[in-house]
Amino acid sequence: MLRSRIIPCLLVKNKGLVKTVNFKDPKYVGDPINAVKIFNEKLVDELVVLDIDASKDNREPDYKMIENLATECRMPFCYGGGIKTVEQAVKISNLGVEKVALSSSALENPMLISEIASAIGRQSVVVVLDVKKTLFGGYDCYVYNGTKKVKGDLVELAKKAQQLGAGEIVVNSIDNDGKMAGYDHKLIRIIRAAIDIPLTVLGGAGSLSDIKSVIDEHKIIGVAAGSLFVFKGTYKAVLINYPSVEDKKSLNKC
Template identity: 50%
Template sequence: MYFRPRLIPCLSITNRELVKTTKFKTPKYIGDPINAVRIFNEKGVDELCILDIRATIENREPDFDYLSDIASEAFVPLSYGGGIKTIEQIKKLFYIGYEKIIINSSFVNNPTLIKEAVDFAGAQSIVVSIDVKLDFFKNRVSYIKSGTIRVDEGPIELAKNAEKIGVGEILLNSINNDGLMQGYDLDLVKQVSESINIPVIACGGAKDIIDAKKVIEEGKAHAAAASSMYIYYGRQKAVLITAPTEQELIDIGLYKFEY
């Protein structure tokens, strides 16, 4: 038996530019998203996650024309999140080539939309994103609208609600760890993963594939999403889009055969 957890590059875009944030703030221009997608095609990654980090804040719908351009260049499965408010938008995203839809703010503001989406596309195609930040008292609290609005429910409660509605996966983001390249919030990921029976994709803080291994083995995540580790190289954080090889993942014991 071959154990092969998913490693997912997560690309943040705004105004048709590829950017990288730190703690969900100060987006830094990195390059052209379509060029990045082409490179990841060559690297043979499992899938790609595209997030428009300003769409909801700016109260605009997904940029369908540009997202269609991205999809036409991608030879791997795509997921998308950002600015989604209606079932018509969701259907259009599937139509132009996206296999999974990621929903954050609308999950809290309009859970009926999630039910509609699951009924239309199936649980495996709908992902709820939960963004988490530590408050002054070190409690983990949940946010929507790109980390700008706090909600009453904590991450575990939101994850359980998403599972009840019927979504297929949770994308769990640590706002505190975003962009720091100091590792995932393992405690957060483990707590949420052990509270539900659907897969959790961990995101926020990965420096390298060792961090990915830790969040899967120690945090009990089903998949590891990351941005910085695929975009930056070296101490000076030079921009170099890359991905680990299959052999590198086998060598560290992340991919392995089980007899």
């Protein structure tokens, strides 16, 4: 039976694992390889790793880091950050990475989505939409860690990504990033209604009940989280954690 995927999302900066709030003030929390080893033991559904500075700094993906992560990783692995060409995507795929995530490159050069999908398969192409609320209740899409607004309607951007060959959309709430105060269900509904391909949502998880509320309302969906699986307790002590098998079964009961 199909069920929702519960996905840790790790942010990497200068090879270290970091956490942000509203895409700002990255706080170092450890070694990503150690986190992957722990997630292996916890039977994680899937893992997303995003190099948050690669595209902003206009540098290539760190292939050695990616190879090390892919070698260690025993669950489906999605990598994003700095991918601007088909050749880079193919190289990363050949390192054992199941999915490549595109953000600024896909929005600035949409045909890259089709080109990469042709090279490594549509199911391996993820387009990430980083989204911020407007003053009037709508949403705008941003790139480069939320510093540059993208022209165009959010719904049309999502539809175009699907039409061009994206196999999955990740929608990430900049407003909710690191706040641990719940997901933006309105945003999820808007994107869910616009596309037919798998959707993963990110930004705001503070408890397993937040994840359950997304699954209960939106049914089969990818539910990603960063802080929830890295921090523990009121004072946010660093502790890599993930729902038990029984907890995952409970979360998927709608």
